[in-house]
Amino acid sequence: MSSGFFARLFGRKRLPEELRYEDARRVLESHQFEMKRELASREDAPQEALYYLACDDDPRVRGLVAANRSAPVQADELLHGDNDGEVRGELARKLSRLMPDMPPHERSAVQERVAGLLEKLAADELPRVRAIIAEEVAGCPTISATLARRLARDAEIAVCGPILEYSPLLSDEDLIEIIATSQVEGAAAAVARRACVNAPVSDAIVSSHDNDAIETLLANKGARIREDTMDRVITRAAGIKSWHKPLVTRPELSMRAMRRIATFVSRSLIEELRRTHELDKETADWLRTKVQSKIERGEEEHEPSPREDIRDAYAAGRLGDEIVMEAATTSQRASVVLALSLLAGASARSIEEIFTAQSGRGIAALCWKGGLSMRTALAVQTYIAHVPQPNLILPREGIAYPMTEDEMRWHLQYFGIEEAAQN
Structure with a gap:
């Protein structure tokens, strides 16, 4: 192997713009981690190289292959059982985004294999992986009704919520049965937020005696409610x-x-x-x-205004996840800003900057500093800052913050919060 090749290649720390098969082969033989990661992310990489990298020891390399739309389905089949949840999450996101281009009756054999992999990932042990799929396919009409119903009955609101709110594949009978049987807090409210709620479904929501869901139903102008x-x-x-x-x-x-x-x-x-x-x-x-x-x-x-309620709760030591979650899911932006300001010791202006930037990581860091759960952070991202779905920061294993404390401090400092709180 030519030493001049690597001198040129690694000296500039980038693969050539026009990638040749020989370039990819030499990178695989070199065991240079950074170059392997770049190769794994290249959509023009040879499929054999991507398949080989799907077995790499470095989970970051495998994650890049999982996210690569050009990776062969054989690589995806290896990665769906990867022992790293982040890798499976990247694969779930990629496969979910392919579904709108796969009408059920026009799929090739390869597309059927891809759809089958997505079905398996929808049963993943990590709620985070299932939630990624649910967020991506919530409004997609080309997934199977079986997959939609499975996700809609999930035990995690981060998984079932988007499907219950947006999926066009759930019948009124499905929705009524889920309202009657689901033990997931927020499931009925998610149904109540649907763009169109038919009268029998409204009846079921009212019969559930779920006050939050009924309030949501009443506020939904697309809900039909019989006299x-x-x-x-x-x-x-x-x-x-x-x-x-x-x-x-x-x-x-x-x-x-x-x-x-x-x-x-x-x-x-x-x-x-x-x-x-x-x-x-x-x-x-x-x-x-x-x-x-x-x-x-x-x-x-x-x-008392909602903001007075927030101040009273803080003074009484009651301000926490339950109150902030309720304010977030009912879109009370001013109340959420005040609550985070009190809990995290940050200025309202800094908090508004994070919301305006739609920074999922910044919001997660802010909620962490305020002693709130990652689930509350997800609600703030979703209902207050309206963070785009691809940029949402989801709980690890359904409950935990996915970032290290150092990462969260960095994001706080980026928005000037950590320093302000310490002064």
């Missing part, structure tokens, strides 16, 4: 203040329903009822009288 189902909600709603606002703003409320709602909501919400709905004269006069009656009785309302 008798709405009556059941109104009967329970007086003592559940988080339902009041979405109830008032529901489209197509009957005059009878509006009168019932007005008996327990605040003056300002009665006014909103009058502004946002077409009322007959009798109902409009009745609501006006109701408002006047509240004024005369001195019912000046002072509902």
Whole structure:
């Protein structure tokens, strides 16, 4: 082997732009880690080389092969059983992104093998691997209905949630059965967020007595709710203040329903009822009288704002995952910013910068500093910062932070938080 080749090759630390088979062979024989990693990432690498690298001792090399769209299916079949979860995660992401181009009735034999691998990865022992698949294929109509149903029944909300919310392959019967049987917190709420929720599914959500899911359903203008189902909600709603606002703003409320709602909501919400709905004269006069009656009785309302609730919880030592998770999943951005500011000792401005940058790693580091769980960090990424799916930082093994403490401190320092908190 020519020593001049490696002097030229490793001197510039890059493979040639036009990669020849001979270049790849020499890199494989050289055992140079950096060059093998670069070769593993090249889409123009010979398939034989990528197959060989799929067996490499370095998990970073195997991970790059797993992510390489040009890797042969034989390499993917080796890697789906890799002992490194990160490698399987990269493979899961790649295969998931191939599915939209694979209509079920037009697949080649190789594509069928790829689809089969994805089915196996959907049963991976690591929730993180399954969650990657769920996020990527949630709205995809070309996966099998069997795969969609398996993911929808997963025991982790990070896995089942995206499928329950977005999959077009789940029937109303599937959704109703899952609402009735799932023990996963947040599963019914995920169904309630679907772009279209048919009346039988809405009935099942209301029957679940899951208050968060019912609140989400009420706020969803794409949810069809039958009048008798709405009556059941109104009967329970007086003592559940988080339902009041979405109830008032529901489209197509009957005059009878509006009168019932007005008996327990605040003056300002009665006014909103009058502004946002077409009322007959009798109902409009009745609501006006109701408002006047509240004024005369001195019912000046002072509902604590969500941010006041956050401050009170912090002062009482109750501010933690449960409260921040609820604020995040209901899109209360200001409350989440305040909570993280109090818990992490960071300025609201710095936190907003992280959200605006849609930095999944920055958000994870911020939540870690605030003593929150990685699941809460995922909720903040998803519902507050709207981090794009490919950039989401997912929990390791379903619960743990996937970064080292040094990495998280680096991201905090990048946004000027660590120093600010220490001064």
